[in-house]
Every structure is written in structure tokens, then in C-alpha cells.
Amino acid sequence: MTDEVLVCREGEIADGDVRLIKVGPVEIGVIRHKGSYYAYRNLCPHQGGPVCEGLKLPQVVDLVGEGGTYIGQRFDEDDMHLVCPWHGYEFHLSDGCHVVDRRVRLKKYNVVQRNGEIYVAV
Amino acid sequence: MNEQIKSARDLASEEFDTRTLLRNAVDQAIERHYEDFLIVDVDSHHYETESFKEITQYMDNPVMRQEALYQGMSRGGITSPDGSYQEIGGRITRYPLRKTERVPPSPHRDITLTERFMDAMGTDVTVLFPTPMLNLSNCPRVEVELELARAYNRWLCERVLAHAPRIKSMLYLPFNDPDACYQMVQEFGDRKGVVGFMVTSTHYRKNYENPYMRTYAALQERGLPLGFHAGFNWADQSLAMTNRFIAVHGLGFTWSNMVHMANWLVNGMPERFPKLKTIWIESGLAWIPFMMQRFDNEFMMRTSDAPLLKRKPSEYMREMYYSSQPMEMVDNRKALELTFEMINAPTQLLYSSDYPHWDMDLPSTIYDLPFLDMDAKRAILGGNAQRLFKLDPVMSPVKLARKAARVAAE
Numbered sequence: 001m002t003d004e005v006l007v008c009r010e011g012e013i014a015d016g017d018v019r020l021i022k023v024g025p026v027e028i029g030v031i032r033h034k035g036s037y038y039a040y041r042n043l044c045p046h047q048g049g050p051v052c053e054g055l056k057l058p059q060v061v062d063l064v065g066e067g068g069t070y071i072g073q074r075f076d077e078d079d080m081h082l083v084c085p086w087h088g089y090e091f092h093l094s095d096g097c098h099v100v101d102r103r104v105r106l107k108k109y110n111v112v113q114r115n116g117e118i119y120v121a122v
Numbered sequence: 123m124n125e126q127i128k129s130a131r132d133l134a135s136e137e138f139d140t141r142t143l144l145r146n147a148v149d150q151a152i153e154r155h156y157e158d159f160l161i162v163d164v165d166s167h168h169y170e171t172e173s174f175k176e177i178t179q180y181m182d183n184p185v186m187r188q189e190a191l192y193q194g195m196s197r198g199g200i201t202s203p204d205g206s207y208q209e210i211g212g213r214i215t216r217y218p219l220r221k222t223e224r225v226p227p228s229p230h231r232d233i234t235l236t237e238r239f240m241d242a243m244g245t246d247v248t249v250l251f252p253t254p255m256l257n258l259s260n261c262p263r264v265e266v267e268l269e270l271a272r273a274y275n276r277w278l279c280e281r282v283l284a285h286a287p288r289i290k291s292m293l294y295l296p297f298n299d300p301d302a303c304y305q306m307v308q309e310f311g312d313r314k315g316v317v318g319f320m321v322t323s324t325h326y327r328k329n330y331e332n333p334y335m336r337t338y339a340a341l342q343e344r345g346l347p348l349g350f351h352a353g354f355n356w357a358d359q360s361l362a363m364t365n366r367f368i369a370v371h372g373l374g375f376t377w378s379n380m381v382h383m384a385n386w387l388v389n390g391m392p393e394r395f396p397k398l399k400t401i402w403i404e405s406g407l408a409w410i411p412f413m414m415q416r417f418d419n420e421f422m423m424r425t426s427d428a429p430l431l432k433r434k435p436s437e438y439m440r441e442m443y444y445s446s447q448p449m450e451m452v453d454n455r456k457a458l459e460l461t462f463e464m465i466n467a468p469t470q471l472l473y474s475s476d477y478p479h480w481d482m483d484l485p486s487t488i489y490d491l492p493f494l495d496m497d498a499k500r501a502i503l504g505g506n507a508q509r510l511f512k513l514d515p516v517m518s519p520v521k522l523a524r525k526a527a528r529v530a531a532e
Contacts, residue, residue, distance in 0.1 A: 005126045014134070022128040047484050048146045053133055055213050085143065085215040088480060 004112060004119040018052055023122050028109060030120060033080060033093060039120045040096050041107035049086030051106060056080055056093060138219035140235060144242030150486045151244030157525035159500045160515045161485050162507035163240065163248040165403050165445045165474035168232045170252045170274060171195050176281065180273035186266065195254060206356065207367055214480045233286045239477050240288065241520045243484055246504065247513055249290045249317060256353040259325035264298045271296040275310050283315030288516050292318035292349045297325050300333035307340045317511040318347040323378035324355045330389035342398040347510060349401040352379045376409040383413060390430020392438040399510060401443040404476060407461050408450045414439055414464060440466050443510060445474035446502065447483040459493045468498040472507045
């Protein structure tokens with residue numbers, strides 16, 4: 001059975017910031033990015049690092065031109081990652097899956113916005 | 123705040139603190155009851171550069187001391203030969219935030235920071251190594267390596283090891299000067315907290331050359347192990363072929379030790395110094411089965427190339443010691459289990475964290491392995507190191523208190 005936990009009022013978490021809440025023994029990171037909210041358990045599946053406390057950085061892209069030539073690198077701002085600060089494991093902010101091996105994933109929680117308030121379904 | 127929420131933190135207003143970063147490690151330590159046994163971390167690090175002004179005061183040569191004070195010792199920037207981005211472009215947050223961590227005026231900052239990560243992980247005793255000095259041997263001025271090595275060793279003994287019974291070290295050997303290596307063993311071999319000596323593997327000296335023999339003999343006589351601590355030198359001609367850190371690190375940290383292992387074996391050093399214990403540090407484990415297979419195969423065809431060896435190379439390697447980190451654990455459990463068998467891990471493997479570096483391993487990397495029994499786990503996590511270094515099993519006060527509380531509650 002899921003239970004909705006009130007996290008904060010709309011706008012209380014600044015864009016780009018993270019609020020960590022503890023519900024029972026579980027710590028959850030509620031992340032606001034470009035107006036959307038994401039919630040993940042603050043526990044990296046690799047060695048248990050506090051993944052929600054890491055940087056948010058876009059996917060790095062190697063640019064390859066015609067004939068397989070290397071052109072350079074850029075960020076793909078449409079694919080933001082959450083990076084575990086312990087070892088650098090990177091997960092898609094959108095779904096919590098590791099950027100290469102989707103079997104390695106964060107525990108995701110639904111975020112509900114209602115009447116100007118933000119809830120996490122736990 | 124909702125009543126269901128026990129606590130809330132806003133990261134934007136938090137200061138960096140090792141104890142906060144590693145609090146999930148505390149949970150692991152509590153869940154696995156690490157207070158029931160000794161954990162020895164045989165490879166952790168501090169940043170001696172943060173204490174560089176102090177270390178320079180231990181340099182005897184006033185000219186070099188002035189020069190060192192003026193130049194500092196930090197790694198160079200993005201354009202320097204070792205201008206690495208170990209912190210993955212800021213992704214490993216403890217690298218840039220470390221300098222902001224607050225500590226009390228005493229004990230020494232390095233003691234406080236080291237004990238914080240030890241207590242978080244459940245480590246009782248650690249063997250602490252420097253960080254930038256792992257590449258000191260590449261300094262073209264041998265006298266700089268000598269002066270700084272001696273200053274660092276003196277400083278570490280006097281300011282850190284003398285005041286922290288749970289922190290040990292294998293001191294730096296200035297390998298570019300064999301006579302100085304010997305003198306270093308004689309001068310510091312009996313100092314408190316010194317449990318061996320270390321060769322940084324990123325040098326271009328041949329460990330089989332005769333001038334080193336009296337150093338090995340002195341270590342053997344004292345019962346002190348010799349460690350080869352891996353590293354990389356991006357200016358190395360072969361590694362300079364690489365353009366990404368993952369390549370220079372993945373190859374360099376194994377290659378640097380593979381070269382010294384090859385020389386150590388084929389020149390019969392295990393036969394010449396049969397009681398000298400060697401430890402191969404921070405190369406992970408996957409390179410060991412490769413070398414065992416490769417060198418056994420070649421040796422059976424070319425025994426005349428290594429006539430001092432009375433047994434196959436792998437048999438000598440199985441009697442050496444290896445630190446565990448960075449243990450290759452992704453999708454390869456069978457390979458890892460076979461590796462543990464090949465190196466006789468229950469007696470030869472030593473847990474190491476390498477904290478605070480980017481690829482650090484927690485004790486749970488050993489504790490959670492399904493193919494080890496509890497005796498083997500405890501041996502690798504602490505018992506083997508305790509025996510090898512002849513350590514007093516000094517348990518961490520945090521673990522002792524946790525155990526007492528647990529017993530009281532039962």
C-alpha cells in the first residue's frame with residue numbers, strides 16, 4: 001500500500017536543489033530540475049553511496065563526423081544524469097536507470113503535485 | 123513538516139563533512155556487526171599537500187626548503203603531465219569539498235579526517251599512504267625526492283603516527299637512490315606506527331639491481347614487508363598514447379606493478395629473500411591470474427631465463443600479498459571467485475579502501491561476497507593484515523561502544 005508523504009510546498013525547493021527526507025529508515029532525495037520533481041532512494045546500488053547528494057550533469061557526447069573522425073565533445077542537456085558522489089555511477093535523472101546497464105537502477109518514487117504541495121508516494 | 127518525515131535536509135545549505143558523506147557506510151557497519159571483528163584497511167590515503175608547509179619544516183636543506191615553500195607541491199593543472207581528472211570533472215564531490223571540511227584544532231587534521239572515514243566504514247586500523255608523492259619518483263632531481271621523502275617520513279612519524287595508534291604507514295622509499303633507501307629503513311624502521319616500507323611503482327629503476335639488495339636484506343631481517351604501490355605516469359611513453367583518464371588509470375595502475383612483479387620473479391628475488399614479504403598494492407586483482415598463467419606458460423619453456431626459480435612463477439605469486447582495491451566486481455562473479463582461489467585469498471588477500479580516492483572500496487565489497495565463508499571474510503578484512511604487520515588488534519572506540527550497547531540490549 002502506498003502512502004503519500006508531504007514533502008514541501010510548491011517552490012520551496014529551488015530549481016536544481018535537492019531535499020532529503022527520511023521516512024522511517026529510508027532516506028529519499030526529492031530533486032527539482034527544470035520545474036519537474038523526481039524522487040529516488042538516496043542509496044546507490046553500487047556500494048551504497050548517497051546518490052541523491054551528487055552532481056547533476058548532462059550526458060557527455062563524443063561527436064563523430066563523417067568517416068568516423070572525432071570532432072569533439074559536448075553535453076546533451078536533454079539527458080540529465082544524477083551522479084553518485086562516492087564513485088561516479090551515473091543514472092538518468094528521468095528514470096533512475098544506470099546510463100549503460102539499465103539493470104542497475106535506483107529505487108524510484110512517484111511524485112504527486114496537488115493543491116500547491118509536493119508529495120512522494122512511498 | 124509532515125509527521126511521517128523523521129528528518130529533512132536541504133543540500134544547498136549543508137557543509138561538507140566526511141561523516142555525513144559516509145553515513146551510509148555507518149549503516150553498513152551496523153547491519154553487518156563489524157564491531158564483532160577487526161577490520162584493517164591496508165591502503166588508505168591522505169593529502170600530504172594539505173600539510174605541505176609543515177612538511178617543508180622537516181627538510182634539512184635550507185635552500186631546498188625555501189624552494190619548496192615557494193613552489194608548493196600541488197598537482198599541476200589541466201595541461202601538466204599528471205594533470206589528471208581523477209575526480210571525474212567534479213563528480214566525486216569529496217575532492218573539491220575536502221578542503222572545506224572543518225576539524226578541531228587538535229589532533230592533527232590528518233588524524234581527524236582519517237579517523238572519520240575509518241569510523242564510518244568500521245575500520246579499526248589503517249595503513250595510510252600519501253597521494254601526490256606517489257609520483258615523486260618522476261621528479262628529475264633525485265635530491266628533491268630524497269629531501270622530500272625524508273621530510274615526509276619524519277613529519278608523518280612525528281605529527282601523525284606518534285599520536286594515532288590506529289594509523290600505520292609503510293614509509294616512502296626514495297628508490298632513485300638505493301643507499302638512501304637503506305638508510306631510510308635503518309632510520310625509521312623502528313618508529314612507532316611504521317609497519318613496512320613502500321616503493322612507488324611509477325619509477326624507472328630496476329628492482330633487481332645489486333645496490334638494492336642490502337635494503338631488501340634489512341627489511342627481511344626486521345620482518346618488515348616491502349610494498350609496491352601502483353600508480354600511473356601519464357608522461358610514460360606508452361601511457362602517453364592514451365587520451366582519457368580511464369585508459370591511463372586502467373592500464374597504468376596495473377602495468378606499473380606488472381613490470382616490477384615480472385622483474386621480481388624472473389630475477390629470483392623470492393629465492394634470494396625467502397622471508398621478505400611483498401605486498402602488491404592498488405592494482406586490483408584481475409592482473410594476477412593473467413600474470414600467473416602467462417609467466418607459468420613461458421617459464422616452462424624458458425626455465426634457463428629464470429634459473430633461480432625452483433618452482434613455477436605462480437607458486438611464488440601465491441605466497442605474496444595483495445591489497446584488494448579496486449576489486450573488479452562488475453558482472454564477473456565466476457572470474458572473481460577463481461581469482462580468489464588462484465591467489466589463495468583467505469591467507470594472502472588484504473582488504474583496502476584507498477579512501478578517499480575516486481575508486482574506493484568499502485568493507486562490504488568483501489563482506490558481501492557469497493563465495494566466502496565468515497572465517498575467510500574476517501581474515502581478508504583484518505586477520506591477514508594483523509598477522510602480516512604483527513598488529514595489536516586495536517579496535518575502534520566507536521565499534522567497542524556499539525558492541526557494548528548491543529550486548530546491553532540483548
